[in-house]
Amino acid sequence: MTYNVFTRDELKEIIDYKKKATACLGSKRRMNKNRHISAITPIPRFKYGYKCDLVFRQYDNGHNTSLEFGGREAKLIIEGGFGSKFLQEGFLNLSFIQKDMLDVLLEKVGYDDLFFFLRTVGFIHSGLSCTMVELDRPTSYISRVSRGNKIKISNSVLNFGSTVLPATLSSWICCEIIKEILDIILSDKEENPNDTSWEGFFLGVLSFRKALTCDDSHDHPFETREDYIIIHGYQILTEKPYDDKGTMMKNLIKSQQEEISSIVGYFKFKRQADVTLSARDRLWMKSYANNVPHGCIAIINSDPNLFDDKSTHTYKFAFWDMTDPVNTLPIQIINMSDDTSSFKSFMSNAPYKLPLSSRYILHTCFHIPSAETMIEQYDAMYTQAMSSLKEATNKVIDKERELQYLKDKLKSHKER
Incomplete structure (x- = not known):
């Protein structure tokens, strides 16, 4: 068995690591798109946009704007489905962030018919439970938020294995969605096999x-x-x-x-x-x-x-x-x-x-x-x-001949 060992500095070059909540680049871009220098009034303050606990972002060396595909909001203490912070961050902030990310992806493909395939994903974590959230655009002017069933991991050792598998599966599905979206954006439209429009x-x-x-x-x-x-x-x-x-x-x-x-x-x-x-x-x-x-x-x-x-x-x-x-x-x-x-x-x-x-x-x-x-x-x-x-008709005749051959063969075996 082999292991890949990285130093702290090497990990910083591979992973876009943030200790605290990171801001969404799409939200930052939308909030500052009208920011300009004025001759009389002072320049408006720079807005950092919405923040969430985790952002699914394409790694970049800082020379280009990274693509974003989703995010996550997490709470250590479970609030159920009625907590104020859970409702505010999970149902409003995360949806706003996903919409801003989707707008950037749509601009990347030129607002063509590929918008039916593009979507952003996210997770709402509360304690040991999680819910997967998807945001897509079925029409040109409407954004749709789809939430999956809540997945809860048991705190009991006996039931941990059976309850952790659905959570692992949802993470794998999220990775596959991001991979598909990235392939659509980076591939040529004429050569893209995912483009069925x-x-x-x-x-x-x-x-x-x-x-x-x-x-x-x-x-x-x-x-x-x-x-x-x-x-x-x-x-x-x-x-x-x-x-x-x-x-x-x-x-x-x-x-x-x-x-x-x-x-x-x-x-x-x-x-x-x-x-x-x-x-x-x-x-x-x-x-x-x-x-x-x-x-x-x-x-x-x-x-x-x-x-x-x-x-x-x-x-x-x-x-x-x-x-x-x-x-x-x-x-x-x-x-x-x-x-x-x-x-x-x-x-x-x-x-x-x-x-x-x-x-x-x-x-x-x-x-x-x-x-x-x-x-x-x-x-x-x-x-x-x-x-x-x-x-x-010829196919049916061939099948009937094959069936008759098998019947005769079975009959000969029984007679023996």
């Missing part, structure tokens, strides 16, 4: 069906029309086709998708708390609808677990028409590899005609999809569905 186009065709319907308000059957947006593919974009104000940039669309007529919508896949439209999304929808007369927008998020298999993750999504940001669209998902008979339910029984108000817009910006193009897309979609069905 994607945007792109939905590819597909437009269709509708006409049918006769009866209800209680009419004496005779009347004709109804059902419009469909059939999505059979997607394209992830390298550049967003809109600016900061949500205005469409046509040159970026044409440079990334040559077959403009196959675009039927837009999607955003990101990790966020709620599947809702932001203010920029609504501006983008308005600009899209002014240039393209049809389309939908989808917000998709994921809740990954500890397993690498993405099929076990939880996904949420919602669709809106580009002209209606209030009401969501009904979605029907068909697995063509199981049953291709559902394909005919999407086939149009009438030729698709665009309204007159939309034709001028399409001529100036996009190409009108021809009937031949739509038929080719339907044929390609049907061919892909049949190929998937054939592949799935």
Whole structure:
């Protein structure tokens, strides 16, 4: 067994050691950002910011501003969940410090879509109990504080081992969170594997069906029309086709998708708390609808677990028409590899005609999809569905053969 031995001076070079409560650099920066020299009035006093008992800070030699990822407030004597000092420092001071730290991290990544992944962590210690606290930003203007269950270490020797393990686990989780955040900040955005925020186009065709319907308000059957947006593919974009104000940039669309007529919508896949439209999304929808007369927008998020298999993750999504940001669209998902008979339910029984108000817009910006193009897309979609069905059928046949082989082998062993 080997040991690493350090002198007192060597430890000072490795660990940012503070004997007393240390101030948060993020709070110090926020409180002094408007501090300047005045010609008449004296210069304001320098503010040190909020202090806490421990700060999770990136080690630096003093030449750059260190990044901070969280902190801790600790009390030797337990106050329960109602003590004045416990409530003041644990529920107010620590949250303020974490918010200031998160603001610095967001500025570090340029306030882009990575803010869904960034968060700060902290602990509230009171006696032998501790509570883990996380602060993240589910939307651009709201900070959310999440507190875990209280973990209490037993003062009895018999129960010490079983109660100290959850506390050790929470510390390990805190270290993993800080490591993940540090990797996101220091890695290049284009090469960062943790960045799962994607945007792109939905590819597909437009269709509708006409049918006769009866209800209680009419004496005779009347004709109804059902419009469909059939999505059979997607394209992830390298550049967003809109600016900061949500205005469409046509040159970026044409440079990334040559077959403009196959675009039927837009999607955003990101990790966020709620599947809702932001203010920029609504501006983008308005600009899209002014240039393209049809389309939908989808917000998709994921809740990954500890397993690498993405099929076990939880996904949420919602669709809106580009002209209606209030009401969501009904979605029907068909697995063509199981049953291709559902394909005919999407086939149009009438030729698709665009309204007159939309034709001028399409001529100036996009190409009108021809009937031949739509038929080719339907044929390609049907061919892909049949190929998937054939592949799935062959897998079932192979499994049945393997099962029959095992049954015969088991039967021969029993006869012996």
